[in-house]
Amino acid sequence: MNIIFILLITISVVFAIANNRVEEFTTAVFDSTKLAVEISLMLLAVISLWLGLIKILEDSGIIHNLSKIFRPVIKRLFKNIPDDHPAITSITLNFLANLFGIGNAATPLGIKAMQDLQTLNEDKETITFEMMLFIVINTSSIQLVPFTVIGILSGLGSKNPTAIVLPIILATVISSVIAITNLFVFRKFLGKGK
Amino acid sequence: MNKLQYISNLIIPLFLLFVVIYGFIKKVKVYDSFIAGAKEGPGVVIKIFPYLLAIFVGIKGFQASGAFDFLKEALAPLCYFLNIPIEVISISIIKPLSGGASTAVFTDIVKTTGPDSIATRISAVIMGSAETTFYVLAIYLGSVGIKKTKYLVPVCVISDIIGIVLAVVIVKLLF
Numbered sequence: 001m002n003i004i005f006i007l008l009i010t011i012s013v014v015f016a017i018a019n020n021r022v023e024e025f026t027t028a029v030f031d032s033t034k035l036a037v038e039i040s041l042m043l044l045a046v047i048s049l050w051l052g053l054i055k056i057l058e059d060s061g062i063i064h065n066l067s068k069i070f071r072p073v074i075k076r077l078f079k080n081i082p083d084d085h086p087a088i089t090s091i092t093l094n095f096l097a098n099l100f101g102i103g104n105a106a107t108p109l110g111i112k113a114m115q116d117l118q119t120l121n122e123d124k125e126t127i128t129f130e131m132m133l134f135i136v137i138n139t140s141s142i143q144l145v146p147f148t149v150i151g152i153l154s155g156l157g158s159k160n161p162t163a164i165v166l167p168i169i170l171a172t173v174i175s176s177v178i179a180i181t182n183l184f185v186f187r188k189f190l191g192k193g194k
Numbered sequence: 195m196n197k198l199q200y201i202s203n204l205i206i207p208l209f210l211l212f213v214v215i216y217g218f219i220k221k222v223k224v225y226d227s228f229i230a231g232a233k234e235g236p237g238v239v240i241k242i243f244p245y246l247l248a249i250f251v252g253i254k255g256f257q258a259s260g261a262f263d264f265l266k267e268a269l270a271p272l273c274y275f276l277n278i279p280i281e282v283i284s285i286s287i288i289k290p291l292s293g294g295a296s297t298a299v300f301t302d303i304v305k306t307t308g309p310d311s312i313a314t315r316i317s318a319v320i321m322g323s324a325e326t327t328f329y330v331l332a333i334y335l336g337s338v339g340i341k342k343t344k345y346l347v348p349v350c351v352i353s354d355i356i357g358i359v360l361a362v363v364i365v366k367l368l369f
Binding site: 001004005008009011012013014015016018019021024025027028029031032033035036039040043044047048049051052053054055056057058059060061062100105107110111114115117118124125126127131132134135136138139140141143146148149152153156157158159160161164166167168170171172174175178179182183186187190 | 205206209210213214216217219220222223224227228229230231232233234235236238239242243246247248250251252253254255256257258259260261264297300301304305309310314315318319321322323324325327330331333334335337338339340341342343344345346347348349350352353354356357360361364365368369
């Protein structure tokens with residue numbers, strides 16, 4: 001992330017000067033701080049809401065029952081999570097939110113899952129393989145019905161807006177499998193031990 | 195399609211109802227539990243904020259400086275060579291960076307090339323099968339304070355690139 005940040009800023013400033021767009025660049029930088037605040041406020045609302053709801057589920061004991069049901073599936077991929085761990089449920093809920101395209105629930109549930117996975121981490125600053133796997137699955141997108149895309153297509157007069165659903169499902173399933181395979185390949189060659 | 199949308203819309207209300215009723219049956223003080231959980235929200239967001247700020251400053255600055263347009267133009271010959279619509283480049287670069295911006299770019303592609311064009315279809319598949327990778331990375335890593343990410347970033351970037359190629363191939367084969 002350090003290198004990416006340095007590259008982004010350096011390239012941007014050089015281009016801004018070369019293209020005579022210094023003013024636009026400066027405005028964009030300050031606008032982006034505003035955007036970060038707006039997104040954070042939005043996240044504050046949905047994260048608090050979902051953490052509240054999850055807490056009710058935790059206190060009612062259902063997290064335990066749910067993790068029993070989904071354990072076989074989740075544990076097939078996430079081998080180092082103990083049987084009764086809350087991470088099993090938060091990972092499951094995040095995947096479900098992603099599948100059904102409940103976008104603003106997926107992020108808070110994902111954060112909860114990361115926190116649960118972090119409790120299993122011995123070195124709090126270094127990522128675990130389970131966390132990487134979880135993030136890779138999330139960044140490869142596992143949404144089944146792309147409502148936003150279909151909405152735009154039909155709004156702008158597509159004859160058959162749902163024709164795109166099958167290719168999207170195909171692409172998203174294959175790309176997720178490839179992404180997970182990539183991670184395992186990288187671990188094989190780079191990750192010694194864990 | 196409307197039925198699917200309706201079912202999807204029902205999920206949240208039904209989930210809310212279920213959580214409250216189930217808690218009640220299990221004799222949980224539902225309201226107190228909710229407050230206790232929600233209380234942790236601000237702490238999480240404060241932890242994430244600096245990461246979000248960094249990623250937005252980097253991305254918005256990159257776009258405004260003209261570097262983004264340059265990258266697009268630099269990749270144009272490759273598109274021409276592979277017989278891929280040039281619009282695919284814009285959506286491919288913007289999708290991993292920003293959700294809002296990619297929706298705007300996608301809408302623009304649909305408007306300029308038509309709702310059933312090959313460019314629109316490829317972009318639609320990329321929209322549906324790729325994620326805002328860097329945003330997810332910043333938030334998920336930031337929320338638990340992970341600093342050493344091992345080989346996670348290269349895996350995500352490589353997977354995104356493969357995903358884009360895949361989108362092009364699938365659309366070319368199916369339509």
